[in-house]
Amino acid sequence: MRLYYDPASTTSRPVAHFAADAGLDLDLVNVSLTHGEHHAAAFRQLNPSTQVPVLEDDGFVLTEASAILKHLADVADSPAYPKERRARSRVNERMDWFNTGFYRDSGYGLVYPMLLPELRQPTPELQAAASHKARLATARWLDILDRNLIGDQPYVCGEALSLADYLGGSYVSLLQVVDYDFSPHPNVRRWLERLRRTTRWEEAYAAFNGMLTAVKG
Numbered sequence: 001m002r003l004y005y006d007p008a009s010t011t012s013r014p015v016a017h018f019a020a021d022a023g024l025d026l027d028l029v030n031v032s033l034t035h036g037e038h039h040a041a042a043f044r045q046l047n048p049s050t051q052v053p054v055l056e057d058d059g060f061v062l063t064e065a066s067a068i069l070k071h072l073a074d075v076a077d078s079p080a081y082p083k084e085r086r087a088r089s090r091v092n093e094r095m096d097w098f099n100t101g102f103y104r105d106s107g108y109g110l111v112y113p114m115l116l117p118e119l120r121q122p123t124p125e126l127q128a129a130a131s132h133k134a135r136l137a138t139a140r141w142l143d144i145l146d147r148n149l150i151g152d153q154p155y156v157c158g159e160a161l162s163l164a165d166y167l168g169g170s171y172v173s174l175l176q177v178v179d180y181d182f183s184p185h186p187n188v189r190r191w192l193e194r195l196r197r198t199t200r201w202e203e204a205y206a207a208f209n210g211m212l213t214a215v216k217g
């Protein structure tokens with residue numbers, strides 16, 4: 001199986017991270033977003049949305065990080081995507097939670113406008129107002145994650161590590177770009193620390209950490 005990805009990208013990290021932990025031997029093809037390689041004709045043909053990640057499994061082309069994670073977990077017969085119906089539905093629910101509300105406000109509302117001029121509002125005043133709103137919304141989502149989804153459990157779906165931790169870990173850690181203060185959210189901090197300690201996090205986040213250093217100096 002071949003994974004087209006940019007190791008620093010938020011949606012690629014969870015896939016490479018999970019594949020490493022699950023022992024899946026993927027043929028990794030680096031598509032550098034910084035160098036615009038996602039706009040190359042060959043890649044556009046693979047994914048007309050010109051986004052990473054893309055998985056190619058014996059002629060079957062799959063986009064969307066969440067769908068790729070689920071596909072890979074089934075290939076690896078991984079307990080991170082349980083087969084029992086309710087447990088699986090819970091993982092789906094939490095992945096959707098991260099992918100829609102949380103990421104919309106934290107990623108597209110707060111972090112990306114700082115990195116990507118094309119995502120900014122037309123004037124600095126409008127951007128300041130939008131960022132303020134996104135910061136409040138992000139704090140609210142993190143509060144829900146901290147109190148209701150994680151609480152005193154080790155992982156976002158309870159006792160066991162799941163795909164939702166891989167996806168959510170990437171989205172939440174993206175907030176490091178804006179030096180987000182996680183101190184009001186101790187369960188979120190504990191959860192991130194656990195993922196760092198018990199999975200192949202450092203390896204999967206090496207390119208992202210390099211990008212962080214480059215952005216923040």
Ligand SMILES: N[C@@H](CCC(=O)N[C@@H](CS)C(=O)NCC(=O)O)C(=O)O
Pocket residue numbers: 009010011012033038050051052053063064065066
């Ligand atoms: N909905 C897609 C979004 C993928 C996505 O946003 N990828 C970004 C990197 S994090 C990308 O390729 N951006 C390049 C672009 O949109 O031009 C998924 O979840 O996989």
